[in-house]
Amino acid sequence: MNIKPIIEHFSNYVPLNEMEIKELKSKLTEKKVKRRQFILQEGDVCKHSTFVVSGCFKMYKVDNKGQEHNLQFSIEDGWIADIGSFHSEYPSKLYIEALEQSTILQITKPDLIFLYKHYPKFDRIFRVLIENAFITLQKRVLQNISSTAEERYLDFLKNYPNLFNRISNVQIASYIGVTPEFLSKIRKSIATK
Amino acid sequence: MNIKPIIEHFSNYVPLNEMEIKELKSKLTEKKVKRRQFILQEGDVCKHSTFVVSGCFKMYKVDNKGQEHNLQFSIEDGWIADIGSFHSEYPSKLYIEALEQSTILQITKPDLIFLYKHYPKFDRIFRVLIENAFITLQKRVLQNISSTAEERYLDFLKNYPNLFNRISNVQIASYIGVTPEFLSKIRKSIATK
DNA sequence: CGAAAATTTGACATGACTCAACTGGAGTGG
């Protein structure tokens, strides 16, 4: 199991000592996931918080018309989980699906709580991680309520330059909240400028 | 200074001991704020994290057409701050304004960091607080990208039953991302059902 | 190679915005 990526990831926030690394390692499980494979499906409780070592995931909701709405993408060095379900242990309304062949490291809630309890540094690390995620999400809400679809698309390209050439426009459309057809028209209109 | 509300608020997560209460108290500042008064304006760094003891606030962005877009409301027992600006110490793009005469308790970033450093329990508490805020915000994003304006309005009424009879429809419209005129039409259409 | 998915295009429908006008309180000052 290669835990180097996650150790380096944490070290960006607070360096871990030997003991913390050892304990963390003992709680992590490595998994290989194929394209189109799910690591969470609607109705299941989200049992793991997932760190992406390599590959790409989307988390989305399916509405009552059967349409998918992307809430989040995660690539290497990112996290993905339905935090609401993970903490409350209620069934999730979301899906998490691999967009590419991926390698992940997972931790369960009891194991994470063990780390919080015995190594308070993890409280700190995850506080900062989620603060950053919160800030990102807040920007997205502001954009949703104040920008046109074209602006949201251009902002997506700017904010995720390493993503847009890796996922399909269908996925981007679902993320910015428009139909694929309309995104296609937006792209055409941008191109002819 | 009445710090009882904030102590009880924290105790919902983790009980504080005497020492922690004493230190917390020494870091908090109480303020009275009048209706329409700002506690944050665009261009200023958000210097305080604010706990609302009583009253009501809105946090919003003004777009380049001069229109306001409400990002968040906070009433008694809630928090409000531009967390991005607070942590990065960059100028904020947001306003925070009192909708009612209010009483608040504020803490600065250095004081909060002092608490984090010496009383790790606060890392825990604020991790949980922001996790909850994150979950709430995630639901809102999902709604924005998957619901009609009418659905968003009905959900607002359901999710904030103690708010909708306290703020104007102009404010609600700005929060759910429609014009006041269109909200008026939505309300009429709902009423005639 | 072949099937499935992604993308594009066009005609048409509708949700939501803009602007301007009007109504009806809730304060406020004389």
Add this chain to the structure above:
DNA sequence: CCACTCCAGTTGAGTCATGTCAAATTTTCG
């Protein structure tokens, strides 16, 4: 207590942004 203003809310006409559906074309990946 009246006249006045100010703001929230409503209404309607016209417009624009975006969605729907169906079909043709291209790309991707197994």
